[in-house]
Amino acid sequence: MHSYIVLLRGVMPSGKNRIPKMAELREAIEAAEFADVTTYIQSGNIVLRSPHSPEQTSTRIAEIIRAYCGAELGVITTTAEELRAHLASSPFGADYLEERVFYPTTMDTIDPERLAALCEEDYGAEELRVVAGRLYLYIPTDASRSKLSNNFVEKKLKITATTRNRKTLARLIELAEALSPA
Structure with missing residues (x-):
């Protein structure tokens, strides 16, 4: 298991x-x-x-x-290991509000050309970064009004993704690590 x-x-x-x-x-x-x-x-x-x-x-x-x-x-x-690596690789440091950093997760292979085109777009105060094939979003204002929404990223990259914040992912990692051994 x-x-x-x-x-x-x-x-x-x-x-x-x-x-x-x-x-x-x-x-x-x-x-x-x-x-x-x-x-x-x-x-x-x-x-x-x-x-x-x-x-x-x-x-x-x-x-x-x-x-x-x-x-x-x-x-x-x-x-849990994959999500821990995702959190650890965040390119957004102390100058960013941690609660405004979001972590899209996908099981799909991301086309490098689509990703390069997406990274070249201007998002104003919002930021999209990629580290080791993992996506990171910084949305300093209301995420519901963000251009860099999960739907936008999915549509541009032609993938299925879902986005969570650090607090949720950290809690899920804790829960997974607490499961009884196989």
Whole structure:
């Protein structure tokens, strides 16, 4: 069994991508072949143990969600180690507000030409940086009004991604590390 962090893309408080109750979703996932399933906040963060690869885990979780509530969500499966490396490689230092740095995560391969074109654009006070293939966003004002939104990055790079802040990722890493050993 592998310990994974599963990030759901597109969970909404209402509408077609609403997860009615994370506790019920947790039970549905655990009733399948997964163990030690924990959910964190309503926006779609799951920590679990899986007998599958990250890709297979994503596919299976998407199927379970579809059967549970009909939502069609992107599902990105990663590890505590990968997220720890993502946090550690942040190019935004002490001159930046930590709570305004965001970490897009994807399982897709990013096309280097699209990425280069995206990095050349001017975002004003907002910043996009790439370190070792990982994306970082600095959004000093209201993220809901940002040009550098998750949707914008996905559209430009033709990938599925989901973005979290440092506090959420750090908590997910803690939860994953606390899972019982396989």
